[in-house]
Amino acid sequence: MNEHKQALRIVVIAPELAVADPRDRHALRLAERSRMLRIGLLENNLNLVAVLPADTFLSERLAQLQPDLVIVDAESEARDALEHVVMATRDAPRPIVLFTNDDDTTHVRDAVAAGVCAYVVAGLAPQRIRPILDVALARFAHEQALRSELADAKSELKDRKTIDRAKGLLMQRQGLSEPAAYEKLRKTAMEKGLKLGEVARRMLEMVDLLG
Missing domain, CATH: 3.40.50.2300 (Response regulator)
Structure with missing residues (x-):
């Protein structure tokens, strides 16, 4: 069993x-x-x-x-x-x-x-109970996986938009090309052990704070 x-x-x-x-x-x-x-x-x-x-x-x-x-x-x-x-x-x-x-x-x-x-x-009927519960568990696991995938997709899209905004800001203020701006964000993320989206978000928050 x-x-x-x-x-x-x-x-x-x-x-x-x-x-x-x-x-x-x-x-x-x-x-x-x-x-x-x-x-x-x-x-x-x-x-x-x-x-x-x-x-x-x-x-x-x-x-x-x-x-x-x-x-x-x-x-x-x-x-x-x-x-x-x-x-x-x-x-x-x-x-x-x-x-x-x-x-x-x-x-x-x-x-x-x-x-x-x-x-x-x-x-x-006792013989029906276990199959019913097995199906319910399988359906729940499937739906939770779909919700997780959807949440990940939404998070990825949000991060992409944040990174694009951060790149645009670096290009505007520091005169960088898009590849150079992206590389700067990527390097900072590696040095700080953070995700690229998190670095971009913190940078934008700091800019908003300082004006």
């Missing part, structure tokens, strides 16, 4: 199993769903580290537990639970999987836009 799967730390966001009113069929059904989900995780040898309520303390609890994946077990209150989870994982993104029996799919688009990697209706 894969070591990564064995080490996977999972937190479930779910309502309490205890039902105050034994006549409340809806609450009993939710509690049974939540119980079956937890049993399914254990049967798949997955590491369930905590079951938490979707409340204002969720962000701090997730920061302490550092789970690899968050499962939201919800039905009619799925939207509210998701809002708490999305807010709690905003600064430290994690794959999110939503299990529900609610066939109202009007908020699927919002859920996916919010970062849900898998939206599963009536999918609590």
Whole structure:
């Protein structure tokens, strides 16, 4: 069995199993769903580290537990639970999987836009759980890689514009050719152990400061 799967730390966001009113069929059904989900995780040898309520303390609890994946077990209150989870994982993104029996799919688009990697209706059969989580993890990793590539591309474009401005300033003030201005920036970057874009940015900031 894969070591990564064995080490996977999972937190479930779910309502309490205890039902105050034994006549409340809806609450009993939710509690049974939540119980079956937890049993399914254990049967798949997955590491369930905590079951938490979707409340204002969720962000701090997730920061302490550092789970690899968050499962939201919800039905009619799925939207509210998701809002708490999305807010709690905003600064430290994690794959999110939503299990529900609610066939109202009007908020699927919002859920996916919010970062849900898998939206599963009536999918609590134990044999389905691991493949669903594997797909969610793979999708999350793919999306994070795309975001990183986009961020790098934006940073590279910004650096290029900054370097061009710095070159233009050197050419104007010191009468250098474009290759000579670029070489001066490059040499300074090497001497100071900095990236070329950082040297250009500092130079422009200094010029702005001195006027």
